[in-house]
Amino acid sequence: MLGLKLPTDPRWINIVEKNIEEILTDHAYCEQKAASNAITIIVKFPQYSDVVQAMSELVKEEIEHFQMVHQEILKRGLKLGRERKDEYIHDLLSFIRKGGDNEQQFVERMLFGAIIEARSCERFRILSEELSDPNLRVFYRELMESEARHYTTFLNFAKKYSMKIDVDQRWREFLEFESTLMIKYGKRETIHG
Numbered sequence: 071m072l073g074l075k076l077p078t079d080p081r082w083i084n085i086v087e088k089n090i091e092e093i094l095t096d097h098a099y100c101e102q103k104a105a106s107n108a109i110t111i112i113v114k115f116p117q118y119s120d121v122v123q124a125m126s127e128l129v130k131e132e133i134e135h136f137q138m139v140h141q142e143i144l145k146r147g148l149k150l151g152r153e154r155k156d157e158y159i160h161d162l163l164s165f166i167r168k169g170g171d172n173e174q175q176f177v178e179r180m181l182f183g184a185i186i187e188a189r190s191c192e193r194f195r196i197l198s199e200e201l202s203d204p205n206l207r208v209f210y211r212e213l214m215e216s217e218a219r220h221y222t223t224f225l226n227f228a229k230k231y232s233m234k235i236d237v238d239q240r241w242r243e244f245l246e247f248e249s250t251l252m253i254k255y256g257k258r259e260t261i262h263g
Contacts, residue, residue, distance in 0.1 A: 072188040075249035079256035083200045092259040095151040098139040100261045105132035158262035165247045180228035191217035
């Protein structure tokens with residue numbers, strides 16, 4: 071369903087298991103950044119009322135997810151650590167085409183969101199199936215379903231509002247580029263890295 075070209079290295083789960091506090095902290099900040107991305111979309115593309123509505127709902131959901139992750143951290147007697155730079159996101163941003171008309175900017179932003187949600191969904195599936203903690207497995211299963219919904223939301227909006235851009239072709243390019251990134255990621259206790 072997700073179309074990702076390179077799956078996460080299976081050894082990633084072993085890294086995560088050794089430092090649950092780090093993965094939860096990183097995850098909390100990912101949720102916060104996802105909310106910020108949705109706000110940016112509202113600001114940049116207010117002409118699409120259905121997009122504004124969907125992104126408003128997404129902001130609320132992502133902040134709720136942040137709160138859920140934070141509660142999970144507290145429940146375990148851990149602390150929310152400091153935010154780290156997300157190199158994966160930085161690398162993806164370098165792939166977005168700069169300039170162009172409003173349609174191109176919109177499609178790029180939607181596909182950027184879709185690829186992040188797709189990889190998050192894949193990682194949450196792994197966590198939901200392979201973590202030794204049964205409570206965290208359930209926790210990540212529920213979040214995985216949400217990420218899958220977000221992924222399709224972004225992709226569907228890119229297709230809906232593209233008149234002259236071949237969204238399927240550009241999506242394939244995003245998937246190919248993202249697969250080259252994944253060769254260097256999956257070696258840290260982070261959601262994307």
